[in-house]
Amino acid sequence: MLAQQTAVTAGDSVSAWAPVVLLLIIGIGFAVGNIMLSVIIGPGRTGPGKETTYESGMLPIGDAHKRFNVRFYIVAMIFLVVDVEIVFFYPFATIFAPYVQHDRVAGTHESAIMLGSIFLFVFILLLAYIYAWGKGVFRWD
Numbered sequence: 001m002l003a004q005q006t007a008v009t010a011g012d013s014v015s016a017w018a019p020v021v022l023l024l025i026i027g028i029g030f031a032v033g034n035i036m037l038s039v040i041i042g043p044g045r046t047g048p049g050k051e052t053t054y055e056s057g058m059l060p061i062g063d064a065h066k067r068f069n070v071r072f073y074i075v076a077m078i079f080l081v082v083d084v085e086i087v088f089f090y091p092f093a094t095i096f097a098p099y100v101q102h103d104r105v106a107g108t109h110e111s112a113i114m115l116g117s118i119f120l121f122v123f124i125l126l127l128a129y130i131y132a133w134g135k136g137v138f139r140w141d
Helices: 002-041 070-101 109-134
Strands: none
Touching: 070 109
């Protein structure tokens, strides 16, 4: 009796997944069919015009392997640091918002610790920016 129930349950689970498997097969077949149709029907013309890079309709000037100034790297790193700062400010705002909305900010130990940690974070960021400014990172001469 138990073996029959197990067999019926296994058969039901297979039949439950049949539409998903069918949809997967149809999707893969459609993708592969489109790729093969594009290869068979599409033009295969190559030439010197197709071999060059597209530069807004202009002929390419110089080599693609030019050296960039290191300032671009520094600007990119500062941009990433600012992005990370924004990512860290969001949890502060979402955690601190209920305390401000319910007037529980003043006098609680938790809110003082959270506000102190925010101020410490901002202070360290300001020190880092002042240090970078002193080193001339923001100068573009």
